[in-house]
Amino acid sequence: MLQHVVRISDGLGNQMFQYAFAYALARRTGAEVLIDPLFWGTSLRKYQLEKFKVTNTKRMVSRVWDYILGFGPRNGRRFKDGYRQFLIRKKYQLIKEKQVMCYDENLVSQTRPSFYMGFWQTPRYFEAYYEELKSQxxxxxxxxxxxxDYQKRIQEETSVALHIRRTDYVRQEGNAALGFEFYEEALHRMQDRLGAFQLFVFTDDKEFVKKNFKLREYVLVDKVCDLDEFELMRQCDHHIIANSTFSWWAAYLGMDKGGIVYAPCTGIWSQEFYPKEWNLIDTKTDI
Structure with missing residues (x-):
């Protein structure tokens, strides 16, 4: 049987895109598709897909062998990477994503064993298997x-999730954090369509939000882990997402793909990145 491998890396949202690509590749081609989670002991990012009910879990490198390569609980970065480079050279052709957030038909029709390295961030790769992925x-x-307590309030009221991502986005050069102009416009449009609603704000920079977010009264989701935040965000009726794969997936997996969704169209975050049902607002990142 033809066998492919898909690299799993970076944060939860990216891992979900990579897994969805791998799952759809297997379903579409009938090939066996392995995954290759690669994370360092010193990395802030961790493999999180095992927290979900995913079914395609067979790895190119076993957990035990990865543990040995990593010297147990330590880093072992060059040994993990070196072993993978050896396997790729021996068994697969390496396919790297050429352009982010753009669909490439040629990538999913390979007839040679292939190792896929990229993010695959467009629903065109896996939209046909949406319900299957949603159940996983x-x-x-x-x-x-x-x-x-947050879940109860979300279920009792017409709820809107608003996501503000900062931390690694805030930098002197190449700042990717959204300005409040986007959120102001999205809230205005949401108000016109819904009337009254309860706003729930999700963010990785809670002190910043407490000091600076004055656009509307809101409930700040605080003191829960990131997976709880993801689930709470997913359960909201409607969404205002950031330029973030985390809130992208929370909305996409929600009821009716997030209800009414407003999303930023800025830079590489182009129209092909978003489901056709969503409402895009041209915006700029904060300066």
């Missing part, structure tokens, strides 16, 4: 006790 991207464990 479900948490194995229930949300925490701390998150239950």
């Amino acid at each position: 991207f479900v948490r194995k464990k229930n949300i925490s006790v701390q998150a239950l």
Whole structure:
């Protein structure tokens, strides 16, 4: 049987895009598609797909062998990477994504064993298997006790999730954080369409939001883990997402693909990145 491998890396949202690409590739071609989660012991990012009910879990490098290559709990970066380079040279042709957030038909019709390295961030790669993926991207464990109060409010009211991502986006050069102009416009349009609603703000920079977000009264989702935040965001009726794969997936997996969704169209975050049902607002990142 023809065999391919898809690299899994970076944060949760990126991991979900990579997994969705791998799953769709297997379903579409009938090939066996392995995954290759590659994370360093010193990295802030961790492999998180195992927290969900995913089915395609066979790895190119076994957990035990990866543990040995990593010297147990330590880093072992060059040994992990070196072993993978050896396997790729021996068994596969290496295919790297040429342009982010753009669909490439040729990538999913390879007749030679291939190792795919990229992010594959367009729903065109996996839209045909949406319901199957939605049933897999479900948490194995229930949300925490701390998150239950937020969940109750989200379910009782017309809820809108608003995501503000900063941390690694805020930098002197190449700042990728959105300005408040985008959120102001999105909230205005949401108000016109919904009337009254309860706003829930999700962010990785809570102190910044507390000090600076004055556009509307809101509930700040705080003191829960990132997977709880993801689940709570997903359960909201409607969404205003950031230029972030984290909130992209939370909206995409929500009811009716997020209900009414407003998303920023800026830089590389082009129209092909978003489902056709969503509403795009041309915007700029904060200066």
